[in-house]
Structure formats: structure tokens, C-alpha cells
Amino acid sequence: MLKEGIILCLGGQGGVTAGRILALACVKDGLYAQAIPHFGAERRGALVKNYFRLSDKPIRRHSPAKRGDFVVVFAEKILNLIDVKEILKEDGLVILNSKRGLNGLKCYYVNASEIALRLNLVSAGWPIVNTAMVGAIARVLNLSLDSVLSAVEDTFGGRLEDINKKAVEIAYGEVKSWSG
Amino acid sequence: MKTILTGNHAVAYAVKLSRVKVVSAYPITPQTTIVEKIAEMIAKGEMDAEFVNVESEHSALSVVYGSALAGLRSFTATSSHGLLYMYEMCWWVSNSRLPLVMAVVTRTIGPPWNIHTDHTDLMTLRDSGWIIAMAENAQEALDLTIQSFKISESLNLPFAVGLDAFVVSHTAEVVDVPDQETVDEFLPERKQAYRVDPNDVFAVGNIADNLETMRMRREMALDMEKAKGVIDEVGREFGEIFGRRYGLVEEYMVDDAEYIVVMTGAWSGDAKEAVDILRKRGIQIGLLKLRYIRPFPREVIERFDDRKILVVDRSFSMGHRGTLGIEVGNVVDCKNVVAGLCGVDVGFEDFKEMFERFVRGELGEVEWWI
The missing domain is CATH 3.40.50.920 (Rossmann fold)
Incomplete structure (x- = not known):
């Protein structure tokens, strides 16, 4: 069981941290995982790709996945920058931060921006959606909520730990399948 | 304990578990997070070592040259242009037969400016008398770093642990981190026959006669051959203790x-x-x-x-x-x-x-x- 994902975010949205929290949650669930950030000349606001793998066996490959079993989109705006279908496997699914899903694709959606704003998870004017997206991804990938919350605990301390755990919990419960 | 670590943090934890006493480094992408993590562990009191900040890679290797000569287990890390900038000292360390370990996060040599992996930088050490290893993943980066001190110190040859830029250095993956007691058992405190001591003065790196110098090079070449057996033996012993066998x-x-x-x-x-x-x-x-x-x-x-x-x-x-x-x-x-x-x-x-x-x-x- 090897699943490969591509996490698309804008520089500053916390996609690298999201990948690492998810990977840690997988270990806690007894799985193997790998989070590969793709570093280049990224800066705030530019498109950043992160690759993610999970498996029940040790993962040997280290190259970036060309197409994902799932593609995560941290902001709707990203859909104008990249054709998601081109990096998605035929039966792959999309997990989107939005009020609604995408037609013509197997899609899950969660309003992560709204969750972040509700919790005042804001930095330099931007809602920080990474932990809400982690919650949504974890639900879709069937990871246990306890493992994700424990991974968030290991990643953050103090006040950040609490609100990020809330963000995970809310999104884990609110993520929905789109039937459009 | 199984957890998620990047290759760079796996190296940093291996350095801590190896009870390194002196670390000196100058930051360069993609190596920086190794020494950042080490500096953090020292600052928090989790690691008992001295971190020496320097203004260049040449000085970083010079500092650990000194500390290794004084008998202390020493570590540095670099990449690409940083390695080239310390190149003169690489030869001082090996020709002085000093055991120490350096992580080399392999990165393209510019121009054009490029931070991604390429093994050309590491390969510049080939003729210098350094033992050179290359890790496939974060687990190997950790395991090889722990073994490297044992191998380096038993041969008096410096050891470079290579890991690919980003593909290993910044990829977070599952690593089994051994406990301190088991590592202590595998890797005892460093002991060496001689060390610089202000109360017992002797010269290092002085002029020697040509034939004597050539004899030293031959000894080094013979020890490099001997290293093959030591590497396989240490890798086998590591496998018995930690369940992951290594070798050439x-x-x-x-x-x-x-x-x-x-x-x-x-x-x-x-x-x-x-x-x-x-x-x-x-x-x-x-x-x-x-x-x-x-x-x-x-x-x-x-x-x-x-x-x-x-x-x-x-x-x-x-x-x-x-x-x-x-x-x-x-x-x-x-x-x-x-x-x-x-x-x-x-x-x-x-x-x-x-x-x-x-x-x-x-x-x-x-x-x-x-």
C-alpha cells in the first residue's frame, strides 16, 4: 500500500510543516511516511510543491512523485497557477481549501481559511491554514485523530499547540466529499 | 524509538548520541539545519559540547583540527562551496592523521548558483585521505554518523559522511533513533595515543625530511587499505547491536x-x-x-x-x-x-x-x- 500525494501551497502557508506533522501522525499509526519539501527560489506567495508518501512498508523511493494519488490545494488561487489534473493519477482525489469542491474530479473540501480565521490563527495578515488542512487530509487518508493531535503536540508548544489542535479537530470533522 | 526526522536532523541526533565534544561550522544551505539543531541542543543543555562560531569554513575545520588534536571527539558539516573553501584544511586534517567527522550535504558547485544535489563536491575529497561514505536515506545518515566516529578513531583518518541535498537532508522520513546507553556501549569515549597538551609540548605539522614524509604517506595508504576491513567489521558489529548491518x-x-x-x-x-x-x-x-x-x-x-x-x-x-x-x-x-x-x-x-x-x-x- 504505497500512496503518493502532492501538497500545493503558497510560500508562507505552512505546507512544509503540514507534511511533517502528517508524516509524524503516520508513524504514530504504525505506518511509514515521507515528507519531501521542494526547495527552490520560493518566497512568500509563490507556489510551493511538497511531496508526501505513506506506506505500510519502508519507503525506498526519494524522487518527487510525478502524479499523486491525492493532490492537496491550500488555496483556490493555486488552481489558476497549475492544472491539477496534470499531476493527479487517473483515479486520484483532490483535497481543497474552499467552500465548495471541484466538478468532474473526486474531491474533498474544507473551508480551512474560515477555520483559521475563527481561531484567530493569523500571521502577517494571512489565515494559517496548514493545521486545518492536516486535519482534512488525515480524515481522508483514514489516519486516527489521536495520532494527528499527538503529532501537533510534538510540533508546537504553548498557545499555538492548543489552537492548532482545535484547527485539526474542526477540519477533521468538517471535511466533506463533493458531489458536483 | 521510531520517529520522523529529516536527514540533517538525523545527523544532528547522531552527533549528540556520539557524545561529540566540539562542533564548529559556518552555515551554508543545505547543511545549515544540522548545526542549527546541534547548537539548539547545546543551548538547551541537552548536549554537553562546545559550539564554536566562526567566520568561514576554513576556520571551522581549523577549529576542529585543533580540538581533535587535543584528543576531543569533534564534528563539522558543510556543502559545496563551503567544502571548497575549507579544502586546504581538509588536507591538513588528513595528512596530520586526525580522526574527526564532517557531514557533507552534497550540493551542486556553481555557477550558475544552485542549491540542489550533485556529488561532485564530495568527490573532490577522493585523493585527500578522507574516508568517504554516502547515505541513502535519513536512517543511514544517522547510522553512518555513529559508525564514522568509531571507524575514524580506530584508523586516525578523518571521515566524511555524505548525504544528498534536500532529497535526504530536508526530506522528513521514518528514523529509528537508538537510545544513549546502547550507543555508549557501541562507541566508547575517544582514546588516542597522543594529544596536544600545554604541559607536554611537542610539534605537529613541522617540516620533516622528504623520505620520512613519503613514508608517512605510504603508511596512510596502507591504513586506508586496512580501513576496508575495519568498515566491514564495525558495520557488522553495528548490525548485531542495532539490527541494521553495514559495510563497504x-x-x-x-x-x-x-x-x-x-x-x-x-x-x-x-x-x-x-x-x-x-x-x-x-x-x-x-x-x-x-x-x-x-x-x-x-x-x-x-x-x-x-x-x-x-x-x-x-x-x-x-x-x-x-x-x-x-x-x-x-x-x-x-x-x-x-x-x-x-x-x-x-x-x-x-x-x-x-x-x-x-x-x-x-x-x-x-x-x-x-
């Missing part, structure tokens, strides 16, 4: 292989998957991963002189062939593919196509995979 090479499906691919570094994992795909179709192919570049596993390669061999290189010697293509070609006939230079991605799909062409006899002597 990793052999993957080579016993009955008609075709053997030779390579080193992170992409070996993707190549193993390509080997599996071809094997399923009945093609007898295997992979020989060089975990060590120096000492060069010549005797292992000689065993395979009746097979068809392909060397896949991530470094190139201008005016000749791929660096490993030269090295392996000096022992057995081989084809040479040069790929993935300057951080170009090469995955299992590429290896599948490459190996298929190799098996069909379509590859020239030196092919650029571009």
Missing part, C-alpha cells in the same frame, strides 16, 4: 545477476524499485550500492568482472567520464550514464527506462541522461 557496499539482487548497476546515494532506493520491475519481467539485474567511495571497494567489484556493468554517476570529471565511471572502469569494463547533475530529478521511472536500454545494449560508453 550494499548488494541488492546481485548474486545471480547478469546485469549489475553500480551507484551511490539517495537515488539508489528508486533504482532498487526499477530493478524489481525488470526482475518481474525475468531480467536478471541487480544493484551494487557503493556505500563507501574511499576506501574504494575494489575487491568487491572485481568479483563481478564476468557481468555486464552499468555505472550511474551524479558527478563528472571534466575531460574524462563520470567520476565513478572512471573508478569502477579501472577495475572492470563498464558503461557509464551521467545523470541527475545540478539537482535534476531522476526517479524510478527514469531508471526503469535507463536499465531497459542498458539490457538491450543501447547505451554508449558515456551517456548523458538529459
